[in-house]
Amino acid sequence: MSDLELLQQYTRTNSQDAFAALVERHVHFVYSAARRQVRSPELADEIAQSVFLDLARQGHRLDATQPLAAWLFLVTRRKAIDVIRRESRRAVREQTAAEIAALKTPSPSWTRIKDVLDEALEALHDADRTALLLRFFENRSLREVGAALGISDDTAQKRVASALDRLRALLERRGAVAASVTALATDLSAHAVEAAPATVGTTISSTAFFSSAPTTAATFSSAQSTIWSAFQKSFAVLAVTSFLGFVAFEATTFARQRTELATIPDQATRLTATLAAVQSEHAAISAHLPTARATLAEASRPRIVDAELEAAIEAWLARVKRLQELAAERADLATPEFAVLTEREWFFAAKDAKLETEPELRETFKTLRNTARDAFAERLDDALDRYLAAHHGNLPDSPEQLSAHATSPLPFELLCDYEMLQRGPISAVPKDAWLFAEHPAAAARHGNRVYVSAEKRGTAELTAPTLSTP
Numbered sequence: 001m002s003d004l005e006l007l008q009q010y011t012r013t014n015s016q017d018a019f020a021a022l023v024e025r026h027v028h029f030v031y032s033a034a035r036r037q038v039r040s041p042e043l044a045d046e047i048a049q050s051v052f053l054d055l056a057r058q059g060h061r062l063d064a065t066q067p068l069a070a071w072l073f074l075v076t077r078r079k080a081i082d083v084i085r086r087e088s089r090r091a092v093r094e095q096t097a098a099e100i101a102a103l104k105t106p107s108p109s110w111t112r113i114k115d116v117l118d119e120a121l122e123a124l125h126d127a128d129r130t131a132l133l134l135r136f137f138e139n140r141s142l143r144e145v146g147a148a149l150g151i152s153d154d155t156a157q158k159r160v161a162s163a164l165d166r167l168r169a170l171l172e173r174r175g176a177v178a179a180s181v182t183a184l185a186t187d188l189s190a191h192a193v194e195a196a197p198a199t200v201g202t203t204i205s206s207t208a209f210f211s212s213a214p215t216t217a218a219t220f221s222s223a224q225s226t227i228w229s230a231f232q233k234s235f236a237v238l239a240v241t242s243f244l245g246f247v248a249f250e251a252t253t254f255a256r257q258r259t260e261l262a263t264i265p266d267q268a269t270r271l272t273a274t275l276a277a278v279q280s281e282h283a284a285i286s287a288h289l290p291t292a293r294a295t296l297a298e299a300s301r302p303r304i305v306d307a308e309l310e311a312a313i314e315a316w317l318a319r320v321k322r323l324q325e326l327a328a329e330r331a332d333l334a335t336p337e338f339a340v341l342t343e344r345e346w347f348f349a350a351k352d353a354k355l356e357t358e359p360e361l362r363e364t365f366k367t368l369r370n371t372a373r374d375a376f377a378e379r380l381d382d383a384l385d386r387y388l389a390a391h392h393g394n395l396p397d398s399p400e401q402l403s404a405h406a407t408s409p410l411p412f413e414l415l416c417d418y419e420m421l422q423r424g425p426i427s428a429v430p431k432d433a434w435l436f437a438e439h440p441a442a443a444a445r446h447g448n449r450v451y452v453s454a455e456k457r458g459t460a461e462l463t464a465p466t467l468s469t470p
Contacts, residue, residue, distance in 0.1 A: 003026075003068040006021050010022070011059050011060040019056060022068075023204050026069065027196050028196050029069065031044050032193045033073060033077070033137075034051075036117060037081075038083055038087070044196075045203075046083065047083055048200055048204060049204050051072060051076050055072070069130070069134060070126070070129065073137075077122055080118070110191050113171060113176045113187060116175070120167055120171050120174060121133075124389075127149070128162070129163070130149065131145060132163050132188070134149075136185070136188035137188075137193055142156045142157050143156075145160065161181070164185055168184050169455065170385065171184070172456065173381060319350035319353050323346060323349065323350050323364075326355075327368075333362070333365040335373070336413060336417075337369065337372035337373045340372060340409075342375075345375060349371060369446065370459070373459070374457075377452060379406055380399065380410065380436070383405045384405075384436075386407075387401065390405060393427055394424065394426070395423055397423065400415050403415060419436060422435050430454075431455045432453055433453060433454070434452070437452070447462060448460060449462055
């Protein structure tokens with residue numbers, strides 16, 4: 001049966017078998033997309049559960065002409081962004097360390113590509129993104145891709161090839177360079193979808209079914225308790241300091257669930273099976289209690305290291321504050337592009353900032369200005385991709401037209417410092433030709449000129465050839 005037929009069967013009759021088939025068919029794809037973005041099996045479990053809960057509740061409203069994989073990708077992307085924002089404050093030290101390590105890794109391998117793959121996929125035109133999802137993430141043949149999109153096999157092959165080329169260009173702009181389109185296709189086929197843990201599909205199927213089907217208040221409460229018990233196990237392993245309390249809580253939960261099962265005969269078989277699986281995992285966790293106690297004892301010792309780390313972070317934050325104060329106080333050090341810097345970019349800029357002497361101060365702000373100008377150019381580049389997708393590949397007449405397509409604000413006074421160097425369809429422009437760049441007069445303040453071409457963006461020294469269109 002097709003995805004649409006299974007979804008219609010589920011929404012009409014509340015068929016758990018139909019919904020379980022949909023979960024089994026797509027859970028690996030959703031889990032993999034979530035894990036690439038949150039880099040945590042536990043959080044990927046949570047996102048996958050939430051995505052399929054949304055499918056269970058909103059399945060009757062889905063557009064029948066839209067492939068289910070496309071809908072699942074966009075919902076997974078939005079939920080992953082929400083989870084990342086929610087977790088960022090609690091995991092600031094780990095996240096900062098991971099991002100610094102990623103920034104220092106020059107390799108164009110899958111490890112580097114996967115960090116920006118979902119961001120690049122989101123930036124693609126809907127038709128290109130859907131073609132790639134069907135071909136490489138659902139492993140469909142070109143004939144099946146064509147049938148899903150309502151086009152011929154040959155057109156599907158061309159669509160996939162052109163989408164791969166655009167995806168490679170987007171990845172390259174984000175620093176993740178694939179050796180070739182063929183190598184990118186090989187990476188996607190081999191690594192884009194990884195198997196989700198065996199318990200994820202089972203938990204999601206029963207959870208989504210019980211939460212969406214008409215039930216009594218006691219039934220819904222029981223299903224929620226089952227979900228929470230299964231997922232709480234993962235978080236307890238991570239949060240060692242609450243490990244012992246978790247075991248006691250589980251024992252109480254199991255007793256309550258047995259009582260509730262007695263009042264729900266029609267669901268007893270499913271819930272008992274779920275409880276048996278959780279009890280088995282609970283027994284395995286209990287076997288690790290001695291190791292957990294030893295870990296807790298060891299973790300309570302290095303207080304001095306924590307204090308030193310806190311002091312280092314406080315000093316780092318003080319440098320961030322000082323940099324921002326100097327940028328506001330001294331016009332000779334500032335540049336209008338500072339307005340687009342995020343807190344993260346200020347944070348990283350302050351890491352190695354030297355502010356003791358005037359030469360050190362000027363060198364630090366020179367680096368910071370270049371960072372700010374590159375950040376603004378990146379925003380322009382992203383806005384250009386969206387403009388091209390919305391205007392059938394035709395370039396704008398002026399940089400100001402990109403403002404409506406930007407995901408982050410593009411100050412008008414900064415847009416006025418740039419000029420379009422090409423017009424018409426982008427397909428007619430050589431790949432190495434500059435699409436737009438700073439006005440030479442604006443660039444002269446910095447000694448180099450920011451530009452964006454079809455293949456890359458960067459800065460060029462202000463020499464005679466640079467002042468004209470290359």
